[in-house]
Amino acid sequence: xxxxxxxxxxxxxxxxxxxxxxxxxxxxxxxxxxxxxxxxxxxxxxxxxxxxxxxxxxxxxxxxxxxxxxxxxxxxxxxxxxxxxxxxxxxxxxxxxxxxxxxxxxxxxxxxxxxxxxxxxxxxxxxxxxxxxxxxxxxxxxxxxxxxxxxxxxxxxxxxxxxxxxxxxxxxxxxxxxxxxxxxxxxxxxxxxxxxxxxxxxxxxxxxxxxxxxxxxxxxxxxxxxxxxxxxxxxxxxxxxxxxxxxxxxxxxxxxxxxxxxxxxxxxxxxxxxxxxxxxxxxxxxxxxxxxxxxxxxxxxxxxxxxxxxxxxxxxxxxxxxxxxxxxxxxxxxxxxxxxxxxxxxxxxxxxxxxxxxxxxxxxxxxxxxxxxxxxxxxxxxxxxxxxxxxxxxxxxxxxxxxxxxxxxxxxxxxxxxxxxxxxxxxxxxxxxxxxxxxxxxxxxxxxxxxxxxxxxxxxxxxxxxxxxxxxxxxxxxxxxxxxxxxxxxxxxxxxxxxxxxxxxxxxxxxxxx
Amino acid sequence: xxxxxxxxxxxxxxxxxxxxxxxxxxxxxxxxxxxxxxxxxxxxxxxxxxxxxxxxxxxxxxxxxxxxxxxxxxxxxxxxxxxxxxxxxxxxxxxxxxxxxxxxxxxxxxxxxxxxxxxxxxxxxxxxxxxxxxxxxxxxxxxxxxxxxxxxxxxxxxxxxxxxxxxxxxxxxxxxxxxxxxxxxxxxxxxxxxxxxxxxxxxxxxxxxxxxxxxxxxxxxxxxxxxxxxxxxxxxxxxxxxxxxx
Ligand code: SF4
Numbered sequence: 087x088x089x090x091x092x093x094x095x096x097x098x099x100x101x102x103x104x105x106x107x108x109x110x111x112x113x114x115x116x117x118x119x120x121x122x123x124x125x126x127x128x129x130x131x132x133x134x135x136x137x138x139x140x141x142x143x144x145x146x147x148x149x150x151x152x153x154x155x156x157x158x159x160x161x162x163x164x165x166x167x168x169x170x171x172x173x174x175x176x177x178x179x180x181x182x183x184x185x186x187x188x189x190x191x192x193x194x195x196x197x198x199x200x201x202x203x204x205x206x207x208x209x210x211x212x213x214x215x216x217x218x219x220x221x222x223x224x225x226x227x228x229x230x231x232x233x234x235x236x237x238x239x240x241x242x243x244x245x246x247x248x249x250x251x252x253x254x255x256x257x258x259x260x261x262x263x264x265x266x267x268x269x270x271x272x273x274x275x276x277x278x279x280x281x282x283x284x285x286x287x288x289x290x291x292x293x294x295x296x297x298x299x300x301x302x303x304x305x306x307x308x309x310x311x312x313x314x315x316x317x318x319x320x321x322x323x324x325x326x327x328x329x330x331x332x333x334x335x336x337x338x339x340x341x342x343x344x345x346x347x348x349x350x351x352x353x354x355x356x357x358x359x360x361x362x363x364x365x366x367x368x369x370x371x372x373x374x375x376x377x378x379x380x381x382x383x384x385x386x387x388x389x390x391x392x393x394x395x396x397x398x399x400x401x402x403x404x405x406x407x408x409x410x411x412x413x414x415x416x417x418x419x420x421x422x423x424x425x426x427x428x429x430x431x432x433x434x435x436x437x438x439x440x441x442x443x444x445x446x447x448x449x450x451x452x453x454x455x456x457x458x459x460x461x462x463x464x465x466x467x468x469x470x471x472x473x474x475x476x477x478x479x480x481x482x483x484x485x486x487x488x489x490x491x492x493x494x495x496x497x498x499x500x501x502x503x504x505x506x507x508x509x510x511x512x513x514x515x516x517x518x519x520x521x522x523x524x525x526x527x528x529x530x531x532x533x534x535x536x537x538x539x540x541x542x543x544x545x546x547x548x549x550x551x552x553x554x555x556x557x558x559x560x561x562x563x564x565x566x567x568x569x570x571x572x573x574x575x576x577x578x579x580x581x582x583x584x585x586x587x588x589x590x591x592x593x594x595x596x597x598x599x600x
Numbered sequence: 601x602x603x604x605x606x607x608x609x610x611x612x613x614x615x616x617x618x619x620x621x622x623x624x625x626x627x628x629x630x631x632x633x634x635x636x637x638x639x640x641x642x643x644x645x646x647x648x649x650x651x652x653x654x655x656x657x658x659x660x661x662x663x664x665x666x667x668x669x670x671x672x673x674x675x676x677x678x679x680x681x682x683x684x685x686x687x688x689x690x691x692x693x694x695x696x697x698x699x700x701x702x703x704x705x706x707x708x709x710x711x712x713x714x715x716x717x718x719x720x721x722x723x724x725x726x727x728x729x730x731x732x733x734x735x736x737x738x739x740x741x742x743x744x745x746x747x748x749x750x751x752x753x754x755x756x757x758x759x760x761x762x763x764x765x766x767x768x769x770x771x772x773x774x775x776x777x778x779x780x781x782x783x784x785x786x787x788x789x790x791x792x793x794x795x796x797x798x799x800x801x802x803x804x805x806x807x808x809x810x811x812x813x814x815x816x817x818x819x820x821x822x823x824x825x826x827x828x829x830x831x832x833x834x835x836x837x838x839x840x841x842x843x844x845x846x
Binding site: 116117120121124125130434435438439472473474475476477478479480482483493496498499500501502503504511512515516518519522523524525528531532535549552553555556557558559560562563565566567568569570571572575576 | 623646648786821
């Protein structure tokens with residue numbers, strides 16, 4: 087296929103598009119963003135269908151393995167051990183990559199990483215690069231940085247392509263366009279493909295096969311022309327300096343093998359010590375992620391091989407807040423994440439809000455604990471994320487590396503609650519703590535509530551309306567349990583037993599008196 | 601056996617009928633119930649909302665109040681889970697509180713655990729002639745891992761018609777302050793749960809946690825769905841002579 091399939095001026099249009107790319111900056115706090123999403127019935131339908139399908143697939147293939155819990159424990163242990171000695175393994179990785187003919191660059195933050203990558207691309211003289219799906223480059227907004235330097239990054243993962251063409255934001259770790267259905271995708275292809283390269287064929291339907299074929303034709307031309315590729319990596323093996331990418335479509339394999347220069351941006355937590363450690367994750371990841379026993383493509387490469395594949399390889403090791411996360415004893419478990427997205431697919435909150443409400447490339451339960459740790463909780467948006475969960479624990483249950491997400495959420499809530507602000511809540515919690523701090527105070531509060539039981543309205547004004555807008559409040563009983571117990575409960579002895587003790591005091595100075 | 605009842609603050613204040621049912625049930629089974637009056641709250645609300653210090657104070661009170669008990673019954677799955685799962689996180693490792701909490705934790709039970717594991721009974725001689733569906737609740741399911749215990753107890757109730765609940769493992773959307781802080785998402789979750797409950801055709805929704813029942817029940821009542829919400833204790837306490845009132 088020849089480049090003249092593309093419409094005239096496609097390069098310029100793409101550059102304009104790329105420069106104006108949507109961003110997660112300045113997003114609304116979670117509750118407000120979620121309110122919009124919950125009201126979008128099309129979105130809820132798309133998400134419900136997609137998450138349920140993948141959830142069931144995962145459950146089935148995980149259920150096939152008798153040793154799943156042992157594998158999960160092994161995955162957790164390998165990651166924990168690696169994170170404990172991260173500096174050692176990173177140095178080992180650097181030495182191995184260098185020995186294999188690659189070059190290693192260290193980036194402390196997003197700006198540094200973007201600068202390094204931009205410089206590397208510029209040095210090749212190219213202005214187009216192809217990209218393998220990568221969370222790290224999304225995190226640092228690499229495409230936008232490249233666009234500012236006049237370099238266009240072309241996403242080649244099908245779902246990333248859909249997001250890029252529609253100037254949208256990813257809403258899922260694995261399936262960034264999960265919020266779109268087939269009809270919407272057809273529209274996007276029909277209206278936008280031409281501006282980025284090969285146009286969609288006339289009369290494109292919304293049959294998945296036709297859509298995939300349109301993407302294939304659009305992308306193939308791009309693969310053949312591009313001389314620079316940018317990727318991330320799922321794992322980096324320290325012992326041998328080998329990068330590992332798991333994928334389903336084969337686009338990654340094209341990007342990783344066809345171009346002359348390959349640049350991989352990899353978070354420092356992606357390192358695993360050895361190939362036998364890698365083995366554990368190659369079992370955990372596909373089953374948790376796409377619900378497959380094995381993913382269709384696993385690409386591994388070690389430095390450069392003369393005459394075979396890219397002749398120049400750069401590894402950019404990205405910190406961007408990870409060292410801070412590592413310093414937090416409770417929060418550091420988030421660095422075990424292998425980005426499988428099982429926690430998103432099972433999450434009842436994610437299912438109803440979608441990913442955009444989380445205001446980050448990392449949505450869902452993992453995003454709710456990772457984003458506030460990477461970016462801090464100073465702004466209202468990040469501070470709202472630890473509360474974006476009912477703490478139901480489904481995420482923890484499915485996580486292949488046993489990240490106790492509810493534990494970290496509560497830990498981050500502590501951090502937010504301790505910050506200035508939250509005054510009304512602090513006062514309310516303090517008052518509740520005082521009432522519950524003594525049984526006599528609690529008893530008095532209960533009697534006051536019972537006395538007012540007939541005048542409590544069904545719908546309440548102010549903050550309480552958050553409950554009463556959609557739910558009735560329970561009727562307040564005439565007397566509390568403890569009042570009943572004092573009146574008559576304690577008096578009925580068990581058959582053949584001593585009369586029940588009137589109760590013991592547990593440290594409250596008013597204990598036992600009424 | 602002498603069983604110390606930790607009624608929990610929500611049951612104490614809003615659902616005394618659950619407490620009375622527990623007392624009736626255990627006495628019928630020949631056990632003694634004591635109610636240490638110094639008890640107030642396990643601290644779950646404070647802990648989950650990020651108020652650790654307040655939660656710690658309540659944990660101290662709980663541990664002191666129940667330290668000598670042979671068995672503690674918390675007729676609320678999430679409160680039992682709070683003591684067993686979260687108290688270790690609240691205490692400085694190796695502290696006096698930590699040791700006392702660890703020592704007490706294995707003796708703290710949810711109702712179905714107490715009956716099945718400690719008292720070794722699955723047929724409590726109950727009678728409840730109604731169609732019932734059971735919501736397992738997140739903490740009962742994932743933290744306490746109650747598994748089939750509640751079902752075994754329910755299946756042995758005479759007259760009961762037990763219906764399976766679609767999507768039972770999914771959260772009802774309560775989550776304590778989550779229901780207020782993220783009211784829209786919470787309400788959407790509750791609406792889906794209520795729809796699944798109504799679809800069973802059951803007259804009664806049962807659970808081991810009144811907080812979840814308050815949330816789902818509040819939604820069902822607002823929809824005038826005609827489904828009553830009843831704690832497991834009330835079904836198990838119900839007999840031909842003293843049937844539960846719906
Ligand atoms: S937190 Fe666990 S379940 Fe979620 S994406 Fe990461 S590894 Fe997967």
